[in-house]
Amino acid sequence: MNNTRILKVELGARSYPIRIGRSIAGLDTAFPESAGRSLRVVTDSNVEPLYLEALLGALSLTRDQVYVVPAGEASKTWDSAGKVLDWLLESRLSRDGCLIALGGGVIGDLTGFVASIYQRGIDFIQIPTTLLAQVDSSVGGKTGVNHARGKNLIGAFHQPISVVADTDTLATLPKRELLAGLAEVIKYGMLADGLLFEWLESNLDRILSLNPNSLAEIIERCCAIKARIVGLDERETGSGPRALLNLGHTFGHAIETYTGYTEWLHGEAVATGLVLAADLSARHGWITEAVAARCTALIARAGLPVAPPKGMTAEHFRDLMGLDKKVKAGKLRLILLRGLGDAVLSSDFEQDLLDETLAAACRTTS
Amino acid sequence: MNNTRILKVELGARSYPIRIGRSIAGLDTAFPESAGRSLRVVTDSNVEPLYLEALLGALSLTRDQVYVVPAGEASKTWDSAGKVLDWLLESRLSRDGCLIALGGGVIGDLTGFVASIYQRGIDFIQIPTTLLAQVDSSVGGKTGVNHARGKNLIGAFHQPISVVADTDTLATLPKRELLAGLAEVIKYGMLADGLLFEWLESNLDRILSLNPNSLAEIIERCCAIKARIVGLDERETGSGPRALLNLGHTFGHAIETYTGYTEWLHGEAVATGLVLAADLSARHGWITEAVAARCTALIARAGLPVAPPKGMTAEHFRDLMGLDKKVKAGKLRLILLRGLGDAVLSSDFEQDLLDETLAAACRTTS
Structure with missing residues (x-):
């Protein structure tokens, strides 16, 4: 975690750190908040082949603790959220468990929304892998899904417990x-x-x-x-x-x-x-x-x-x-x-x- | 509003009153919080013929501002919540609008959950029409729907802005x-x-x-x-x-x-x-x-x-x-x-x- 910059979002009991650095999404030291917690990861089909293995290694997780949605805005729907909830219940994540959103804004918004309503709200961690998500959507607690009548019309305010912004992930981001x-x-x-x-x-x-x-x-x-x-x-x-x-x-x-x-x-x-x-x-x-x-x-x-x-x-x-x-x-x-x-x-x-x-x-x- | 008892739930910025009395669900004076607000009512097929007209009269609402779900626990699902959300968006309720839950625990939990996630959370009022809802489920902000794997596994904490408990509604409640x-x-x-x-x-x-x-x-x-x-x-x-x-x-x-x-x-x-x-x-x-x-x-x-x-x-x-x-x-x-x-x-x-x-x-x- 050398050269990792740490910033705090001050929101009283809902305050949380943002850690910014190189290759930190593969370091367990970037995730002190998740230590000893039961974890599940949500990511998409683009990010999976690039950064999932490093994260699983850092946190000693297995593939059956991961849910992969198809990459793209079409996954940010009520139906997708329902499927992730089904999977979480099937995998018996308890109320004191924690979700990890590994991906861009779609993954962050979808996972955060699911975290906000799973058993009336559980913790989640954001690992934004796009510049847009790193500078904007991963911070601030806006979560949600789209509706045929407009974007983000269904959702919740639900703050993450930490944000890990790995600048190296931008190397694979389309220009x-x-x-x-x-x-x-x-x-x-x-x-x-x-x-x-x-x-x-x-x-x-x-x-x-x-x-x-x-x-x-x-x-x-x-x-x-x-x-x-x-x-x-x-x-x-x-x-x-x-x-x-x-x-x-x-x-x-x-x-x-x-x-x-x-x-x-x-x-x-x-x-x-x-x-x-x-x-x-x-x-x-x-x-x-x-x-x-x-x-x-x-x-x-x-x-x-x-x-x-x-x-x-x-x-x-x-x-x-x-x-x-x-x-x-x-x-x-x-x-x-x-x-x-x-x-x-x-x-x-x-x-x-x-x-x-x-x-x-x-x-x-x- | 003679003889109406008023109790306050103290939750800082989320505090709200509970009004308890006879036939008050048909009195506009029981709903000062909704004055001047854009309103929508959610009720069920049992309660609709009994108390809906009085409420619509009290608040000068029309039938197209009402959504009726089939009575019973089977309406407390993810799919039902999705349908209510679809209807709210179709009827263009804005973010500063307010929902009213007229019914028992199923209606209160479902409507409260929908209110918690409609446009990232809007206000709602509880009018519990069962003793269980009046003494318990309408107060405290627990909202949610059931899942095949268990009851109330999906939901949110979302406090109402007021609760109106009309004891006369208990006269029609099955023993x-x-x-x-x-x-x-x-x-x-x-x-x-x-x-x-x-x-x-x-x-x-x-x-x-x-x-x-x-x-x-x-x-x-x-x-x-x-x-x-x-x-x-x-x-x-x-x-x-x-x-x-x-x-x-x-x-x-x-x-x-x-x-x-x-x-x-x-x-x-x-x-x-x-x-x-x-x-x-x-x-x-x-x-x-x-x-x-x-x-x-x-x-x-x-x-x-x-x-x-x-x-x-x-x-x-x-x-x-x-x-x-x-x-x-x-x-x-x-x-x-x-x-x-x-x-x-x-x-x-x-x-x-x-x-x-x-x-x-x-x-x-x-």
């Missing part, structure tokens, strides 16, 4: 997935940490070449931001600070819905959403055009889309954003920037300027 | 169900309140004749006991005081499992379990034989079974109790009495005496 995770990293800089944003501008190439120290640095800084915000607003009260983590997401969800959640990765849609949020903020004069341009430039340099998909119009955006969860009491609320690293949730924006942002963006569709 | 609820009332006296036990000895006839004041009295006293214990141990930590609420339940679960959860009502099995727990306590000299005899006598006077079902042997009990959730680290723990109104969770009992209790009980099978 496109890495970049999608990077969109969320840029989001953290834009919404809460101008210095992180500048650091990204200076170090983007090192991140893209998977420099381990740079990866650990962004994971630690993003988790620190998320931990602080989650500590202030564990259950996302709506107008609380946790909503700010959705910077770019209202636009992004519209894009994901328009493209049927198949063509664009979540992070790609968020990337374009960040560009639109910055553009709209600049049109209000809340940030300068230069700052908005820096946001767009960094996102473009990261190889992420900065304009909506072909064929998507301002009208599509308006329709799809009207259905967004952030609509409260009839008035759309958006997360916008008052500065670089300073996001606000506001319904106090001009509809005309929103229309301008959408019109301009849709003229330059990707 | 056998009323008595089953009474078993839990006697349990409260035995485990925590000797004065309540004495009060029951003096007032049993008034309760059996459904005297409204006597019914309100036992509901209030039982809820007060449960509220105090839940306040000390919201999530049932295992060795915490909440386990004491399971007095008689380890024996009772063995009877329920033996009879396939079909012949005996839960309360009936608990009644016999209470007799066995008192007997075993007396054999240890922790309570006198006279006290144990009073327990048996009151349970018998209430028309409840005081001996195991025909054919069930001590060996059956030992087998089935070995699988009980109260087995921890290999050693069976039982809830026993140190006095009338003074229960303890203990693994410090003599196996020989347990065998004597079981042998004696199974000689006098009902």
